[in-house]
Amino acid sequence: MRGVIMYAPGDVRVEERADPVIEEPTDAVIRVTAACICGSDLWPYRGTDTLRAPAPMGHEYVGVVEQVGADVKSITVGDFVVGSFIASDDTCEICRAGYQSHCIHRVSMGAIGTQAERVRVPLADGTLVATSRQPTPHQVRGLLAASDVLGTGWFAAVAAEAGPGKTVAVVGDGAVGLLGILAAQRLGAERIIAMSRHADRQALALRFGATDIVEERGDEGVARIKELTGGLGAHSVIEAVGTQESMMQAIRSTRAGGHIGYVGVSHDVALPGRELFFAGQHLHGGPAPVRRFLPELVELIMNDEIDPGAVFDLTLPLEDAAEGYRAMDERRAIKVLLETESA
């Protein structure tokens, strides 16, 4: 089968890879109908994360089940499925508490590589959620977003306790930040402030429910958020970047007693203890337990109640993955969808 391999920063190729097979009786193999490129794939692409060897890429996926292992019970060949970027058993104590991304048996789909025609999904019963019927092509795009960016934005909004009466600020205008806005809107937030200086992303932010746009960053951005919130800061802040600057912008934009949901993969961040202490907020985040939210998100998408697939502003065949990486790196695209030939 064809699949994406990253050889070095900036060097992404589509090559022949071995077809996946059932390795454990709890595995499934799915035919990937669509995969995509994540903001986090840009960390190794830009050399911020070290790449030790050529690596299969991709952790987001939707597709049709082709094979299941002997122990798989709830997923059947032919099902249209979506799963999180972390495979989880959904039965351990951590999963049952809603933290499937920290499952004691978790497997990173990123290490398997879903930017490919087929993929092996471990712990298929726990990981995959099947749709009740075949999705439309439009719904497929939404379901693919649910695999990571929607689920992650949703978790960030929940972690930030976005809800009725709350003012929510969103740091980061990538797909996760934008879908955090959608989530905050669905959760009933009163006011949603998108921090963005890109016209295309601002437009999508407004479409997803943002009520205000703040173009300033850093201290100036914080000052603007304070101005808009009676000097107190937002009740809820979503952090969807992962740098020192974005974390401090999020913390300083939040009022005492407020909530920060941080989902940008942390890079070279050290949080100053004393400032954090006297700020008196709630901080929660990390790799999103997307699986917790998937049944609800799949339902919303299959009922056309939300349109998270709108974050995909460039669709390319899998063979053109390299161009997709370039487009995202150069910010020409918010998020790139890769269609397999078999789709």
Added chain:
Amino acid sequence: MRGVIMYAPGDVRVEERADPVIEEPTDAVIRVTAACICGSDLWPYRGTDTLRAPAPMGHEYVGVVEQVGADVKSITVGDFVVGSFIASDDTCEICRAGYQSHCIHRVSMGAIGTQAERVRVPLADGTLVATSRQPTPHQVRGLLAASDVLGTGWFAAVAAEAGPGKTVAVVGDGAVGLLGILAAQRLGAERIIAMSRHADRQALALRFGATDIVEERGDEGVARIKELTGGLGAHSVIEAVGTQESMMQAIRSTRAGGHIGYVGVSHDVALPGRELFFAGQHLHGGPAPVRRFLPELVELIMNDEIDPGAVFDLTLPLEDAAEGYRAMDERRAIKVLLETESA
């Protein structure tokens, strides 16, 4: 009047200070019947916090109202009162959300200095809680604990979401950590692990409701907590020290999705972003909004349902404050109560 002044690390004196007067119409002046020395007073005493000039000391207090300003409505001369270490209006948006320690009009009682015969309490209506009747001498000790260490331990337990079915670990065996145990027990925690290597503190921990004692610290302490929790870590961890080591011990002792309530005043702490991110916990803390809990705590104490005053294992006259500081510094005392002559 007589009051405690710290001149330099290790140099604490009891001297004549000007009698406090009503400065604002919202002030009250109280005759302090008992004050005490806080673990946080040891930071400047040990030179960890810089002292710029001789400073009045103390932020915990109970006493009898002697004077009230023209705008004070709910507090009357003769009331027996307790207040938090931070004066707050209890009416601003932050106070109403339960974060009185971050009140937009807050005043630090530590800057006023309550280790004295009398003290001016700003924002008296918002700050002070009056008892329904004169407390017994035993109850006075409990009420004094409520002023900070009990209220702070309680907040830590609430921030750590201690409750039914939860395993709670407590890092720090000072008065706050010990009273965090009492709070966790009252909140219904199933199992409470005290981390302590001092026999007197272990005994008090067990009396307050600890079910297990762990003597190990650092990585070994973390390993013991993991052993006791099926490899997962505690659901809830109270951090009541404020150092890098204690914060990391708390974070590493908590399971994914668990809650850390941190109330040790942060000193030279930098939290590693990446580790925090992948740990996936909830972090909440800071200066405790003791005022939120005071009405409930006063009730519990006046009904003799809890005995937080047990943390005071050394009682001295105010004149002997210097010996009190030495005793706490040398860990000969858990917490020192200072009685005024006027008590």
